[in-house]
Amino acid sequence: MSKKISLGVAATIALIAMAVTFSLTMVISMNMFNSTVSSVKDKERQYNKLSEIDRFVRANEYFTINEDTLNDTLAAGYMLGINDKYARYYTASAYSEMQAQESGKLTGIGVAVVKDTSSGYGRIIRVYDNSPASENGLEVRGFITAIDGTPTNSMADTAAITSALLGEDGTTTSITYLTPDRQEQSYDLVHTNYNTPTVSYQITGENCGYIRIDAFTTSTGNEFKSAVDSLKEQGATSFVFDLRDNTGDNLNTALVSADYCVPAGLIAQQEDRDGNVTDLRMSDETEITQPMVCLVNGSTAGGAELFANALKKMGGATLVGTTTAGKGVVMSDAQSFSDGSAAFITIGLLLDNEGQSWNDTGLNPDIDAALSADEQSAYYDFTIDTDPQINRAVSTAQALAGQG
Incomplete structure (x- = not known):
C-alpha cells in the first residue's frame, strides 16, 4: 500500500514539475515573442517613415540626388540618433584615411x-x-x-x-x-x-625628459618606449609626458604605453552594458622610477586620459594643466560594411584599477595651469622653452626630483 502511495506521489510531483516547466517556458517564449514583435514594429515604423520621405522627395525634388551622398548621410544620421555621443560613421574614403593615420x-x-x-x-x-x-x-x-x-x-x-x-x-x-x-x-x-611619428622628445630644463605624445596609434607603443629609453640614457632625472590635445583613440596602445611606466598590477577595467566587469590589462614589473608629470588639457581624451590616470594612481604621477575631456568609454572595433564604409559605437565604460570612472567628469589636475586668453591665442606659436604650461610641468617635475 505504501509503495502504491509513493508511486502516486512521485507521479503527482512529476506532473507538477512538467506544468511549472511548461508555464515558465510559455512565459519566456511570450516575452521573447513580444520583444521580437516590438522590435519588428519599431523597424517597420523606421522603414515606413524613410519610405514616405523618399517618395515625397523623389516625386518633387528639383535638384539631382547623389545616391552615394544620400546613403552616407542617412548612415551618419542613424549614428547621431542612437544616444551615443561617441558613435561615428565613416564613409569609405574617410575610413581609408583614418586607417592610414592609424598606421602612421x-x-x-x-x-x-x-x-x-x-x-x-x-x-x-x-x-x-x-x-x-x-x-x-x-x-x-x-x-x-x-x-x-x-x-x-x-x-x-x-x-x-x-x-x-x-x-x-x-x-x-x-x-x-x-x-x-x-x-x-x-x-x-x-x-x-x-x-607620421606620434612621439617627439628631448632633454629640457635640468635633466628633465620631455615627451610629447600627439596620438595613440599602432606605432606609438614602440615610439614611446624608445623615447623613454633614450632619455634615460641621456641622464633624465624626471619625466614630463605632454598629452594635450591627444584624443587617445587607440586604447590598447595607451595601455601598453602605461604598462611601461607603472609597477605590476591591474591598470584598467571595462564594464559592459549588463554590468559585467573585465580586466583590460595587468602591468608587469617594468616601471619608471623617476618622478613623472602628465600635462593635460580639455582635449586630452580616451586612452590619453587612461594613461594619465594610470600613471597617477599606480606610479604617483602629478597631473598639471586643466580638466580633461571626460571620455571614459571603450569603443568597438571598426565594423566595416560592404561599400568600404565603417562605424564605431560605445561598448563599455572605462574603469581605473580601483573601479572608478571619469566618464563625463574628466580628470582634475593636481596643479592648475590654465592658459590666459592671450596665451591661448598664441598656443601654436609657443616652443618648448616658451610654452607656459610646459614650463609649469617641467618645474613641477624638477621639484619632485629635488632640483627645484
Missing part, C-alpha cells in the same frame, strides 16, 4: 594642420621629414590659404583641410602658402608616402 603612413604633401581660429586658414603645426612639404621648404607657423583653388577658410574644420591635402600617390595638389613672415607662394606638390 599617409599619402599627401606631408604637413599637419589646424584650422586657425582667427583667420580660418590651415595653420601648419608639423612638417614631416622626407615629404614634399619638407623638400619644398614649408615651415611650421606658415599657413595654407588655398588648396586646388579653394580657400581653406571656407572649409568646415581641421579634418576637412587635412583631407583635402591627402591624395593618391603620384597625384598633384596645388596650394597657396603663406610663409611665417607672410610672404605668399604657390606650389604644385606631388603626393607621396611619408611616415
Whole structure:
C-alpha cells in the first residue's frame, strides 16, 4: 500500500514539475515573442517613415540626388540618433584615411594642420621629414590659404583641410602658402608616402625628459618606449609626458604605453552594458622610477586620459594643466560594411584599477595651469622653452626630483 502511495506521489510531483516547466517556458517564449514583435514594429515604423520621405522627395525634388551622398548621410544620421555621443560613421574614403593615420603612413604633401581660429586658414603645426612639404621648404607657423583653388577658410574644420591635402600617390595638389613672415607662394606638390611619428622628445630644463605624445596609434607603443629609453640614457632625472590635445583613440596602445611606466598590477577595467566587469590589462614589473608629470588639457581624451590616470594612481604621477575631456568609454572595433564604409559605437565604460570612472567628469589636475586668453591665442606659436604650461610641468617635475 505504501509503495502504491509513493508511486502516486512521485507521479503527482512529476506532473507538477512538467506544468511549472511548461508555464515558465510559455512565459519566456511570450516575452521573447513580444520583444521580437516590438522590435519588428519599431523597424517597420523606421522603414515606413524613410519610405514616405523618399517618395515625397523623389516625386518633387528639383535638384539631382547623389545616391552615394544620400546613403552616407542617412548612415551618419542613424549614428547621431542612437544616444551615443561617441558613435561615428565613416564613409569609405574617410575610413581609408583614418586607417592610414592609424598606421602612421599617409599619402599627401606631408604637413599637419589646424584650422586657425582667427583667420580660418590651415595653420601648419608639423612638417614631416622626407615629404614634399619638407623638400619644398614649408615651415611650421606658415599657413595654407588655398588648396586646388579653394580657400581653406571656407572649409568646415581641421579634418576637412587635412583631407583635402591627402591624395593618391603620384597625384598633384596645388596650394597657396603663406610663409611665417607672410610672404605668399604657390606650389604644385606631388603626393607621396611619408611616415607620421606620434612621439617627439628631448632633454629640457635640468635633466628633465620631455615627451610629447600627439596620438595613440599602432606605432606609438614602440615610439614611446624608445623615447623613454633614450632619455634615460641621456641622464633624465624626471619625466614630463605632454598629452594635450591627444584624443587617445587607440586604447590598447595607451595601455601598453602605461604598462611601461607603472609597477605590476591591474591598470584598467571595462564594464559592459549588463554590468559585467573585465580586466583590460595587468602591468608587469617594468616601471619608471623617476618622478613623472602628465600635462593635460580639455582635449586630452580616451586612452590619453587612461594613461594619465594610470600613471597617477599606480606610479604617483602629478597631473598639471586643466580638466580633461571626460571620455571614459571603450569603443568597438571598426565594423566595416560592404561599400568600404565603417562605424564605431560605445561598448563599455572605462574603469581605473580601483573601479572608478571619469566618464563625463574628466580628470582634475593636481596643479592648475590654465592658459590666459592671450596665451591661448598664441598656443601654436609657443616652443618648448616658451610654452607656459610646459614650463609649469617641467618645474613641477624638477621639484619632485629635488632640483627645484
